[in-house]
Amino acid sequence: MTSVENAEAVAAGQPQAAKADRQEKWDPRSVQEKWLAKWDELNVFLASDDPADTRPRSYVLDMFPYPSGDLHMGHAEAYAVADAMARYYFQRGHNVLHPIGWDAFGLPAENAAIRGNSHPADWTYRNIEVQAASFRRYALSFDWTRRLHTCDPEYYRWTQWLFLRLYERGLAYRGDGHVNWCPKDQTVLANEQVVDGRCERCGTEVVRRVLTQWYFKITEYADRLLADMEPLESSWPDRVLLMQRNWIGRSEGAEVQFAIEGRDEPVTVFTTRPDTLYGATFFVVAADSPLAAELCVPERQEELDAYLAQVRKLTDIERQSADRPKTGVFLGRYAVNPVNGEQIGVWAADYVLPDYGTGAIMAVPAHDQRDLDFAKEFGLPVRVVVQTDLPDPGQTWQATPGDGTLVNSGPLDGLSKAAAIAAITATLTDKGLGRSAVSYRLRDWLVSRQRFWGAPIPIVYCESCGEVAVPDDQLPVTLPDLRGQDLAPKGVSPLAAATDWVNTQCPKCSGPATRDTDTMDTFVDSSWYFLRYCSPDYTGGPFEIESVRRWCPTDLYVGGVEHAILHLLYSRFFTKVLHDMGMVDFEEPFLRLINQGQVINQGKAMSKSLGNGVDLGTQLAAHGVDAIRLTMLFASPPEDDIDWADVRPEASVKFLGRVIRIATEAGAASAPGGTASGGDIALRKVTHKTIEEVTRLIESARLNVAVARLMELATASRRAIDAGPGAADPAVREAAETLAVLLSLFAPYTAEESWALLGHQPSVAKAGWPAADPALLVEDEVTCVIQVNGKVRDRLEVPPGISEDELRERALAAPGIARALGGREVAKVIVRAPKLVNIVPVPD
Numbered sequence: 001m002t003s004v005e006n007a008e009a010v011a012a013g014q015p016q017a018a019k020a021d022r023q024e025k026w027d028p029r030s031v032q033e034k035w036l037a038k039w040d041e042l043n044v045f046l047a048s049d050d051p052a053d054t055r056p057r058s059y060v061l062d063m064f065p066y067p068s069g070d071l072h073m074g075h076a077e078a079y080a081v082a083d084a085m086a087r088y089y090f091q092r093g094h095n096v097l098h099p100i101g102w103d104a105f106g107l108p109a110e111n112a113a114i115r116g117n118s119h120p121a122d123w124t125y126r127n128i129e130v131q132a133a134s135f136r137r138y139a140l141s142f143d144w145t146r147r148l149h150t151c152d153p154e155y156y157r158w159t160q161w162l163f164l165r166l167y168e169r170g171l172a173y174r175g176d177g178h179v180n181w182c183p184k185d186q187t188v189l190a191n192e193q194v195v196d197g198r199c200e201r202c203g204t205e206v207v208r209r210v211l212t213q214w215y216f217k218i219t220e221y222a223d224r225l226l227a228d229m230e231p232l233e234s235s236w237p238d239r240v241l242l243m244q245r246n247w248i249g250r251s252e253g254a255e256v257q258f259a260i261e262g263r264d265e266p267v268t269v270f271t272t273r274p275d276t277l278y279g280a281t282f283f284v285v286a287a288d289s290p291l292a293a294e295l296c297v298p299e300r301q302e303e304l305d306a307y308l309a310q311v312r313k314l315t316d317i318e319r320q321s322a323d324r325p326k327t328g329v330f331l332g333r334y335a336v337n338p339v340n341g342e343q344i345g346v347w348a349a350d351y352v353l354p355d356y357g358t359g360a361i362m363a364v365p366a367h368d369q370r371d372l373d374f375a376k377e378f379g380l381p382v383r384v385v386v387q388t389d390l391p392d393p394g395q396t397w398q399a400t401p402g403d404g405t406l407v408n409s410g411p412l413d414g415l416s417k418a419a420a421i422a423a424i425t426a427t428l429t430d431k432g433l434g435r436s437a438v439s440y441r442l443r444d445w446l447v448s449r450q451r452f453w454g455a456p457i458p459i460v461y462c463e464s465c466g467e468v469a470v471p472d473d474q475l476p477v478t479l480p481d482l483r484g485q486d487l488a489p490k491g492v493s494p495l496a497a498a499t500d501w502v503n504t505q506c507p508k509c510s511g512p513a514t515r516d517t518d519t520m521d522t523f524v525d526s527s528w529y530f531l532r533y534c535s536p537d538y539t540g541g542p543f544e545i546e547s548v549r550r551w552c553p554t555d556l557y558v559g560g561v562e563h564a565i566l567h568l569l570y571s572r573f574f575t576k577v578l579h580d581m582g583m584v585d586f587e588e589p590f591l592r593l594i595n596q597g598q599v600i601n602q603g604k605a606m607s608k609s610l611g612n613g614v615d616l617g618t619q620l621a622a623h624g625v626d627a628i629r630l631t632m633l634f635a636s637p638p639e640d641d642i643d644w645a646d647v648r649p650e651a652s653v654k655f656l657g658r659v660i661r662i663a664t665e666a667g668a669a670s671a672p673g674g675t676a677s678g679g680d681i682a683l684r685k686v687t688h689k690t691i692e693e694v695t696r697l698i699e700s701a702r703l704n705v706a707v708a709r710l711m712e713l714a715t716a717s718r719r720a721i722d723a724g725p726g727a728a729d730p731a732v733r734e735a736a737e738t739l740a741v742l743l744s745l746f747a748p749y750t751a752e753e754s755w756a757l758l759g760h761q762p763s764v765a766k767a768g769w770p771a772a773d774p775a776l777l778v779e780d781e782v783t784c785v786i787q788v789n790g791k792v793r794d795r796l797e798v799p800p801g802i803s804e805d806e807l808r809e810r811a812l813a814a815p816g817i818a819r820a821l822g823g824r825e826v827a828k829v830i831v832r833a834p835k836l837v838n839i840v841p842v843p844d
Contacts, residue, residue, distance in 0.1 A: 063558065070130050086098040106453060109453045179209055225572055225576070244564070270439045275409075285348055286360070372399045468508050468513065601613070616628075630656070630747050656747055662732075663740060670727075686716040787837065
């Protein structure tokens with residue numbers, strides 16, 4: 001029997017037919033194509049740019065995808081979360097901007113083009129269309145008119161334009177730097193792209209190189225990036241803020257000058273603990289720094305070269321790991337400790353990085369664990385200069401880095417840490433041997449990439465004029481048509497082989513010039529895309545300033561925690577630069593951030609090698625879109641991981657079937673437009689309590705609990721139909737309509753079908769969020785839990801306003817309590833009216 005036939009049966013008074021139909025399984029897949037076509041026709045989710053539109057604006061944004069293939073299980077969760085939030089604001093009557101685009105540049109497309117003897121664009125746009133079709137089937141509330149691709153020349157024209165604005169402000173510069181280099185992909189890798197010393201994409205062993213690269217001077221904004229996190233503390237996950245603070249790594253301390261044997265100029269080091277200077281027993285320089293090469297005596301050079309070959313295979317993260325054995329080479333020279341004149345050996349080691357400060361440190365092994373591990377390995381002296389209650393580090397090999405009283409430190413003896421830092425810093429300053437200073441772990445952003453499929457850097461090189469910016473009216477600098485083996489790694493960027501493209505005319509003197517052959521890091525493209533969505537077709541700049549002022553900053557940003565540092569930090573940096581340029585009137589791009597967890601299987605991340613992968617397309621085909629969306633959202637809070645082995649989409653299908661049957665019976669038994677005021681009061685109270693709770697839960701993104709409340713409302717509605725006033729009761733229609741509207745956030749196909757069965761025109765997305773009647777939220781009775789020694793022994797139904805004395809008397813008289821006490825006297829009764837009483841008997 002079909003849903004329509006069932007409705008007719010109910011209307012004709014055939015309860016057996018309706019009951020039989022309730023046993024049939026609802027197939028959420030059955031209405032997908034029907035409603036997809038209707039939604040396309042209605043174009044429900046367009047954002048309005050009309051300045052006269054007075055609705056509250058809400059900008060909800062998903063981190064845009066990379067087109068590496070079809071959507072996967074992780075996409076299914078992340079986009080369901082953001083879509084539920086966007087649909088909520090639509091229902092609340094907001095003017096919602098919920099756009100979609102693609103982060104479309106990158107190395108995978110280039111590698112695919114080499115394998116397939118094609119152009120990276122072919123692979124990229126083909127995958128984009130596959131994902132776009134899947135997004136549409138997944139019923140996401142996107143404004144498709146704002147679609148963008150970062151690989152379109154119309155987009156990267158403005159990426160290049162922004163590069164030039166940073167260049168003009170001295171925030172983009174070219175310099176030498178140590179980089180991770182993949183010999184196979186022939187490109188620079190970020191530290192995060194190196195896993196166990198190998199390229200994460202191809203598995204090739206990574207080496208360290210010194211290359212001339214382009215950088216953005218993000219360090220100029222370090223203090224602002226730190227300070228402006230404070231207002232985000234209530235709306236961003238704590239762990240993201242902590243990760244960003246640690247990445248920026250602001251440290252206060254002092255710069256100290258050490259004279260080096262045989263060198264005219266002293267070497268300056270930064271330390272957060274100048275009070276421990278008397279405990280410095282050796283001096284360490286980064287093995288791959290120019291300073292190490294300069295200081296190494298000839299007879300140690302061969303040993304340093306061999307060591308350096310090993311160091312270059314390590315990433316910065318590996319080098320700084322506390323678990324790695326300490327290695328190093330004595331350079332045959334000595335430094336002079338400026339406070340006591342003591343000569344201390346100069347060593348090269350991998351745990352010091354070449355781009356941290358000057359690439360050199362003073363080593364105080366008693367009070368720094370890495371220095372102590374090194375001293376233990378090479379038999380170097382350990383001198384305690386801060387007395388604590390802990391044992392001697394030279395005996396336990398456990399450093400004591402905390403506070404204490406200074407000892408073995410000459411004039412500093414007896415001082416506290418803070419007093420000693422102030423005293424020694426003043427002494428160093430007076431003698432011209434140091435000064436107070438601030439240092440950062442953050443390094444300038446390296447944006448050069450030696451690959452083809454990226455935005456070309458808009459700089460040319462002229463023998464007469466030097467570096468010359470490409471004029472704005474010559475943007476975009478478009479990519480040449482290279483494909484197949486022309487893109488294969490050759491030690492330089494593939495663009496270098498395109499001589500017709502490389503050789504150009506100097507914009508200043510019209511003489512011969514060459515283009516920069518690197519392309520930009522794809523994080524540059526994604527650092528400003530959220531602004532382009534506000535006016536994607538604007539040709540007068542990267543965005544229309546007034547449009548951005550209307551929509552930004554972004555109200556809600558949803559995406560994976562893997563972007564907690566780089567993407568979010570770079571977007572914050574770009575926003576601050578644009579603020580300083582007068583192009584935006586805010587300094588933080590994303591007011592609220594939700595990081596969804598991973599979808600795992602059998603306790604582990606999904607992977608081909610483990611054989612535990614789950615194909616999203618197969619799941620959608622088996623259960624339907626609504627069941628997968630609902631399963632994702634009900635499984636856990638958005639920030640927690642979902643183990644697919646622990647969930648059952650079949651249960652979601654069953655629940656959706658219950659909703660459809662409620663709508664079918666209520667729709668057949670009554671017409672829309674009536675009042676529910678005379679309906680069953682008990683069901684009405686459940687309905688309005690559900691509205692109130694789900695509203696609060698959605699606002700706090702507790703989507704899984706919101707779904708649970710809808711399940712409770714469905715149960716109450718079913719009970720009212722089967723064992724209460726019946727489907728014709730106005731309260732049943734009210735509950736069914738509330739279910740349809742609230743469920744539209746999570747399962748839009750089923751919600752739309754329910755709305756139609758209830759006699760309404762599409763779309764349920766425009767129905768409007770129901771308001772809870774305060775009078776129906778007042779409880780006649782509440783359940784009070786009665787405990788004995790913290791264990792539940794009985795429950796009572798009591799008035800919400802019951803006094804503590806009356807509740808105490810009722811609790812002591814409850815049958816379950818009398819049994820639990822077994823005649824024992826009561827020592828204490830703790831009353832938390834009206835919901836809890838805990839009775840503590842006298843101990844036996």
